[in-house]
Amino acid sequence: MKYYILAGEASGDLHGSNLMKALLKEDPDAEIRFWGGDLMQQVGGTLVSHYKERAFMGFAEVIMNLRKIFGFIKFCKQDIAQFNPDVIIFIDNSGFNLRIAKWAKQQGFKTNYYISPQVWASRAGRVESIKRDIDKMFVILPFEKEFYLKYNYHVEFVGHPLIDAIADRKQVDIYAFREEHNLGDKDIIALLPGSRKQEITKMLSVMLSVIDDFPNYQFVVAGAPSQTDEFYQEFIKNKNVKFITNKTYDLLSLSSAALVASGTATLEAALFKVPQVVCYKGSWLSYQIAKRIITLKFISLVNLIMDREVVTELIQNDFTRKNLVQELNAILKGTKKEQLFLDYFELEQKLGGKGASAKAAKLIVKDLQ
Known part of the structure; x- marks a missing residue:
């Protein structure tokens, strides 16, 4: 199977790398193309864009870099279309990912989201577009499942990946x-x-x-x-x-x-x-x-x-x-x-x-x- 994974920031890179390892156990022939960082690159697959290139914080900073952001969105759509994956997996990073998800769903791609956008924090109205554009949502915070049920959207609570990341690390001397x-x-x-x-x-x-x-x-x-x-x-x-x-x-x-x-x-x-x-x-x-x-x-x-x-x-x-x-x-x-x-x-x-x-x-x- 072909997997296209979109992650941003250091935390997305960490969780993306662990998800990639797990995917390769389930599907040893997996072909993975991704936006992420060094940890994901160490697992394998093909790195398309490093998250360092897209590290914008806050409303004012995003507005100042809109032209660059729209350029990334356009390039991402082209790259997905060329790769033609069996599934696109979005990891957090909602500002970028939800825009790609809307387009991807319209193009007929299967869409999965791992680590939900924080719609419970602000702009809960985005749940309607998530229901429309995301085929399956995997959440990592216990209260998120209950939150989405209020909008008649069934999601899977899989636990928090940080527990694995910490438990599996090499103990320091x-x-x-x-x-x-x-x-x-x-x-x-x-x-x-x-x-x-x-x-x-x-x-x-x-x-x-x-x-x-x-x-x-x-x-x-x-x-x-x-x-x-x-x-x-x-x-x-x-x-x-x-x-x-x-x-x-x-x-x-x-x-x-x-x-x-x-x-x-x-x-x-x-x-x-x-x-x-x-x-x-x-x-x-x-x-x-x-x-x-x-x-x-x-x-x-x-x-x-x-x-x-x-x-x-x-x-x-x-x-x-x-x-x-x-x-x-x-x-x-x-x-x-x-x-x-x-x-x-x-x-x-x-x-x-x-x-x-x-x-x-x-x-x-x-x-x-």
């Missing part, structure tokens, strides 16, 4: 890792400022501003694979902070706390049982627009899944050095830290256990057969 990166013997506080230039620019400097308030800890910035080391050095300069790129899981596995940009990383930190403060700051325009269309009580996946405040969220004007210091102190010691561990274990149970990629692949291949 803590002492060797500390020595390799010259981390010393202090407890570590990880800084995860996101993967896109815009969010890193908005957040990393504020995160770094708390270092002097915690002299007994070693701060470490987790670099994203989508950015160069030189880009981070503009912010780090001569500060007493270490920088480690593309080893976020290893870093989280030995961190005492973390400051985390809202997104998938909040769930990753929780699954590693790391006490965290969730941070978000966008451009003024992007934030004003988002505030008016997003209907959620929370922005972090941890709180959304638990349907209550488990981790503190510092958003926009609340994201200040003073508030970060206060919240970091709270999660580094005392009853708040203990409660977080209990909540994290409950969260993991809600996510449905291992095997998300395998379940999705089995359902995709079975449908084709």
Whole structure:
């Protein structure tokens, strides 16, 4: 069978790579062509476009790059038509993928979606177009199945692929890792400022501003694979902070706390049982627009899944050095830290256990057969 997979961002690349491995187990002769990243490329198949070329964040940034985005859409349609796949598999990245899905369905292609667009967060009216354009939807958050049922759309809950990604990773040698990166013997506080230039620019400097308030800890910035080391050095300069790129899981596995940009990383930190403060700051325009269309009580996946405040969220004007210091102190010691561990274990149970990629692949291949 021929599979065309469309993924964006580092998280889409991770989940796409695991789905590709599972598809190849189910269908060893699978021919896969994809938009993704380095992890998907390591599995095999043919990389058409790297997600780094399409890393735009926020409403204002997207508007500024519309011509480039429409060029990618046009090229993608041409490439799909030429490849003529048995199924197109969309992974998250709704702004791009839903436009392709509408066209693909009109052309008669079979359409599957793995990791739902976050229509439960804003513009729920998109569910109607998803029902029209997507033949099968595989969701990874427990509340999504119930959400879609309200619109009479049956979807499959397969569990969250991060559980597999974390469970299957090679265990790090803590002492060797500390020595390799010259981390010393202090407890570590990880800084995860996101993967896109815009969010890193908005957040990393504020995160770094708390270092002097915690002299007994070693701060470490987790670099994203989508950015160069030189880009981070503009912010780090001569500060007493270490920088480690593309080893976020290893870093989280030995961190005492973390400051985390809202997104998938909040769930990753929780699954590693790391006490965290969730941070978000966008451009003024992007934030004003988002505030008016997003209907959620929370922005972090941890709180959304638990349907209550488990981790503190510092958003926009609340994201200040003073508030970060206060919240970091709270999660580094005392009853708040203990409660977080209990909540994290409950969260993991809600996510449905291992095997998300395998379940999705089995359902995709079975449908084709």
